[in-house]
Amino acid sequence: MxxxxxxxxxxxxxxxxxxxxxxxxxxxxxxxxxxxxxxxxxxxxxxxxxxxxxxxxxxxxxxxxxxxxxxxxxxxxxxxxxxxxxxxxxxxxxxxxxxxxxxxxxxxxxxxPLAALHASEGVIYGRYGYGAATFDRGVFVERPRAQVRDGVGRDGVVRFVTPAEAVERVPALYNRFEGTRPGFAARPAQWWPGFFDRLVTGDGGYRVAIHSGPDGDDGFVVYQTIDTRDRTAPERGAILEIRELHAGTPEAWAGLWRFLLSVDLVSGVAGRGRPLDEPIAALLTDPRAVNTTEIIDELWVRLVDVLTALRARTYGTAEPVVLEVLDKQLPDNNGRYLVGPGGVERTTAEAELRLDVAELASLYFGQGFFRDLVVAGRIEVLDEGAVDRADALFHTARAAWCGTFF
Ligand SMILES: CC(C)(COP(=O)(O)OP(=O)(O)OC[C@H]1O[C@@H](n2cnc3c(N)ncnc32)[C@H](O)[C@@H]1OP(=O)(O)O)[C@@H](O)C(=O)NCCC(=O)NCCS
Missing domain, CATH: 3.40.630.30 (Gcn5-related N-acetyltransferase (GNAT))
Known part of the structure; x- marks a missing residue:
């Protein structure tokens, strides 16, 4: 061989x-x-x-x-x-x-300090210390049932741009969105040609529309339509499939959804890879027009330098917890960490929870719960009181979401 x-x-x-x-x-x-x-x-x-x-x-x-x-x-x-x-x-x-x-x-x-990837299968990367850390949602919004509520998403203007204009304008627009949502990716120059330009200048029929508000361009959407009409079901329209939708303000976000739901001869707007907490149902007069078609892991994250990664994020209000981390591939990470709202230190104190670096990675972006991994036998509990404290420290209200494919 x-x-x-x-x-x-x-x-x-x-x-x-x-x-x-x-x-x-x-x-x-x-x-x-x-x-x-x-x-x-x-x-x-x-x-x-x-x-x-x-x-x-x-x-x-x-x-x-x-x-x-x-x-x-x-x-x-x-x-x-x-x-x-x-x-x-x-x-x-x-x-x-x-x-x-x-x-x-x-x-x-x-x-x-960190690595991240999108996994083709759920069984491959845990063995290398990666954990599923952010999640996204597939949605299908029924037309004509979905009507956007009055008084929102009306102040701006949506216009189509050519593929060449999209290539020129969208990177600078996206770079202005740097919000506070955990998981947001700043896209380097290297990302755009292969992932965005290739898509919008290719033969997939993708259209790009930009939203402008009072301060100029503030959101964009990339979508394609799949025509499902035939003579036996003349009432059936095309499916409009969102590839990307990013907005810098709530009004731009609502304006883009208002636009998508106004396109004629469309029986549904589908989006894959949307944030879990995108408030589409709240935007509509009939919240049942929104169907969740899937919830799936988005980013698998690896803490390459556990101390630096833990120190970079903030924590909720609770007494500190002592975590003992086990890392087979990168043994420098092995050891105990005191994690609290005041900061993170290596410690010689007794461990309260013992877990593999992959489990810690899956909780790092504030999604999921220590309690669930304890129930599943994936975290060893040395002090029962530490489980709720760890959840209070790590869990975040805002859903982590990346929204950038690589
Ligand atoms: C996934 C892939 C990269 C694995 O490569 P590989 O060289 O066969 O992996 P290895 O031989 O190093 O396997 C390491 C371990 O992972 C397991 N493993 C690897 N791929 C697996 C899979 N798809 N499903 C289940 N187990 C898998 C192996 O059985 C092995 O287990 P062991 O250590 O207990 O013996 C390869 O199968 C592939 O290219 N698949 C198609 C493309 C793809 O999915 N790429 C990943 C994109 S995110």
Whole structure:
């Protein structure tokens, strides 16, 4: 059997590595035209690949640095893991495990405190210390049943822009939204060509509309329509599918929804990957026009530097708790941490709760509860009173949401 070796990707090897990813994800081979759009978002830097005896890539693990807003509003440098795959004829021989180790050691050596990814399956990344930390929702809003309440979302103007205008205007617009929602991603220049420009200038029929309020442009939506009409059901309209909807003000958000729900010959507006707490039902005269079609994990997060990550976020009001963290891949993280509203320190005090770094990661963005993981046997309790304290400290009222695909 041939052997593999894992090393950093060299300049000129990126396209072959992208082919490995596309094939593993069952996507079409990438055309020259598509590669030209994708290349700026797929540099050699930040990539580790597995190669066979002939130096042909058979596995890829890619990342680039972004900033994520953590609970409390601070931004933390985060390695956004944007492509992980092993060629089907090389799977289950430890390639992913070897690539993940190389990548985690690189993040730690560079002082990157967090890593995040979108997982294709729920069973892959826990073993590497990642936990499902933010969640999103699929919605289907029925038309014509959905009517936006009077007096909201009427003050602004929505206009279509061409793909070229969208490429020029939307990045600067998005960068102004830097809100306080935990999970928000500042999108670096590298992100836009492969993830946004390629989408809106491609042949998927995506339309971009921008909302303007009293202070200028303040929101945008990217959507496509899927025509489901036929002669046997003439009343059935198209489905309008939102790909992205971001707004800088509540009025811009309501104005964009008002616009989407006004498009003729549409029987429903569908959105995947929306925030759990997006108040669409509250916006409508009939809240039952909104259906939740799924709730699913969004970002899987890895605390690469536990102390730095814990210190970056804020905490609710409760007495401090002593957590003992176990980390097989990055043993520098092993140890006890005193976590409270006044700050976070390493401590020699007795542990009250003992948990793996993956469990801590899943609670880091303020979603989920220590109590639930205790019930599921995933947190060891050494002091029962610590469970409620830990929940009071970590849980946040606002739902963490990223809303940026990578
Ligand atoms: C997921 C994928 C990267 C795994 O690569 P791999 O090289 O086969 O993984 P490894 O051999 O290092 O496996 C490590 C462990 O994870 C398990 N594992 C890996 N992928 C798994 C999967 N999809 N389902 C269940 N278990 C999986 C292995 O069984 C192994 O377990 P063990 O340590 O108990 O023996 C590969 O199957 C793949 O490319 N799949 C299609 C694309 C994809 O889903 N990519 C991820 C995008 S987020």
């Amino acid at each position: 041939s052997e593999f070796h894992v090393r950093a990707v060299a300049e000129g090897e990126q396209r072959a590595c992208l082919e490995v990813l596309e094939q593993a994800l069952h996507a079409k081979p990438i055309s020259d035209e598509d590669w030209a759009k994708m290349a700026p978002s797929w540099p050699a830097a930040g990539k580790f690949a597995a190669f066979d005896d002939h130096d042909t890539p058979v596995g890829i693990s890619s990342s680039f640095d972004i900033e994520l807003t953590v609970p409390g509003g601070r931004k933390l440098v985060t390695a956004a893991v944007d492509g992980v795959a092993v060629r089907a004829d090389w799977t289950r021989r430890g390639i992913l495990t070897t690539m993940m180790s190389a990548q985690l050691e690189d993040f730690a050596a560079r002082g990157v």
